[in-house]
Amino acid sequence: MSDITLTINGREVKANRGMTVLEAAQAADIYIPTLCHYPDLEPYGGCRLCLVEIEKMRGLPTACTTPAADGMVVTTGSAAIDSVRHASLELILTTHPCDCLECHRRHRCGPYDVCLRHVAVTDRCVTCPANEDCELQQVVDYVGVHKLRIPRDTRPREIDASNPFFTIDRNRCILCARCVRACQEITCIGTIDMSYRGYAMKVSTFGDLPLIETDCGSCGECMVRCPVGAMFPKDIIRPEREVRTVCTYCGVGCSMYLGVKDGKITGVRGVREGPVNHGRLCVKGRFGIAEFVNHPDRLTTPLIRKNGRFEEASWEEALDLVVARLGKYRGDEVAVISSAKSTNEDNYVMQKLARAVLGTNNVDHCARL
Ligand code: SF4
Ligand code: SF4
Ligand code: SF4
Ligand code: SF4
Ligand code: FES
Structure with missing residues (x-):
């Protein structure tokens, strides 16, 4: 039940005690750009994009880390906010392949379109697995970054493709630490962390080992929280539709959506409202379902042994046979x-x-x- 009232952009907004300013704004459908925030992770305050002005509070606090309070008066857009937010985003983009982000044609380019700008293929959104499903694209469009004022650091960064299910491409990493926090707070393993400082900062494992040589359980909880194309599944096929179901791999009963295309399962994602798993899945549920359901060896009809060979049969035939034999x-x-x-x-x-x-x-x- 709503128990506090605050004013955001001149609008009265009801919220629950314990919510942050960002959560109160989101509950009232007021958009504040974010990149490091994720609903089931602890507030982090890393990207500095969710800046707001709050009456009687100094500076520009981050909405994702500031608790909402009764009577608070919040502004989400002003010249001061826009200027600092723009600068924060530019700093993020200095280590990001952003030729498409700056390009006025971006919204017209799809996969395999010809680009006449002579930019590296690896620098384009159209070759990125996150294209058109990328939070950075949305934020850049909202903030309106057209030209970086800071020189870009284009040094290539390591790609870790050692995990059989997903890849980490650090060239696209925006250092939001969502993956690291997911591994620590959700999975409670802590396989990955932010290491080094400045331009050398990166997501890495203990001793900088490839992921496959660590205690990573391949659950993919890090990957699904990545806001950009820095962590992505190896088999990416965008589904035509999704079907809600329950994982059949074990008795936990995690709720999941199966992505389907051309009658085949192309991917799996957890159901956030699922009472058992709250959107989380283990390696079997996330990466194992499509393989066994689509596998050519999977039995899809009963088999009856005739003359030493298994032959396909109808359910009626099979059940009649079982009843006849079991009766003895x-x-x-x-x-x-x-x-x-x-x-x-x-x-x-x-x-x-x-x-x-x-x-x-x-x-x-x-x-x-
Ligand atoms: S992560 Fe987003 S902004 Fe970056 S290249 Fe991929 S689609 Fe473009
Ligand atoms: S796959 Fe799971 S265990 Fe491995 S790094 Fe990601 S969150 Fe941690
Ligand atoms: S890999 Fe993705 S989730 Fe992890 S820090 Fe980089 S951008 Fe954020
Ligand atoms: S996702 Fe994993 S834990 Fe959940 S039901 Fe499936 S096998 Fe069990
Ligand atoms: S979303 Fe608030 S600082 Fe990143």
């Missing part, structure tokens, strides 16, 4: 093995069938194998 056995002559990939409900029905109908307690499932 009694009680503990029968054992039932179910699947950990089935739902809890299906497994419940299976053990009920075993105990109440077949009369046996010989019930187990494949996860013990």
Whole structure:
């Protein structure tokens, strides 16, 4: 329930005690540019883009780290804010491939379009996996950066492609530390951290080892929070639609959206409102579902052994055969093995069938194998 009232850009806004100024503004559909903020991570205050003016407060506080208070009067845009925000964004862009960001034609260029600007392919948004799904593009458009006043540092940075599921391309990293905080706060592993200082600052592992040689569990929680194309999955196919479902890999029951294109699963993302996982997934759920569902060896129809060979059969045929054969056995002559990939409900029905109908307690499932 709303228990405080503040004024943002002259508008009265209700908020809950404990919210930040940014959260209060977002709840009221008031846009404040952000890059280091992420809803389920602790406030960080790194990018300096969410600057606001607050009456009776000195300077330009960051909305993402300032608690909202009753009676607060907040302004999200002014000459002073615009000037400092612009400078903060320029500093971020000095180490970013930003030829497309500065280009007046950017909105007309899609993948494989011919660019006549003679800029390096690696410097273009159109070759970036985040193109048109990039928070930096949105912020640059909002702030309106057209020409950097600071010289760019174009030294190439390391790419870590050692993880089988996703790549870290530090050339596009904006040092927002969302990935680092996700690994520390969400996954509680702390495989990655911000290391070095100044232009040398980067996301790295202990001892600068490739990710594959660390304790990284490949959950991808870092990757999904990256606001740009610096961490991206190796198999990227943008889906045509998404289907909400529950992960079948284990009994935790994480809610997920399956991205689908041409009848195949192309990707998975967690459901933020999912009561069990709050959007989080482990390596199996995030990267393993598409492989087994799309795998050519996956059984999609029952098989009946005839003359020593398995042959495809209809469910009616298969069930008739099971009923006919099982009828010959009694009680503990029968054992039932179910699947950990089935739902809890299906497994419940299976053990009920075993105990109440077949009369046996010989019930187990494949996860013990
Ligand atoms: S991360 Fe965003 S701004 Fe940077 S190259 Fe990719 S699409 Fe462009
Ligand atoms: S994949 Fe998971 S464990 Fe590995 S660095 Fe990212 S958040 Fe940490
Ligand atoms: S890799 Fe992505 S999430 Fe991590 S610091 Fe760089 S931009 Fe931020
Ligand atoms: S995502 Fe991982 S933890 Fe969640 S249900 Fe699937 S296998 Fe279990
Ligand atoms: S979003 Fe507030 S400082 Fe980055």
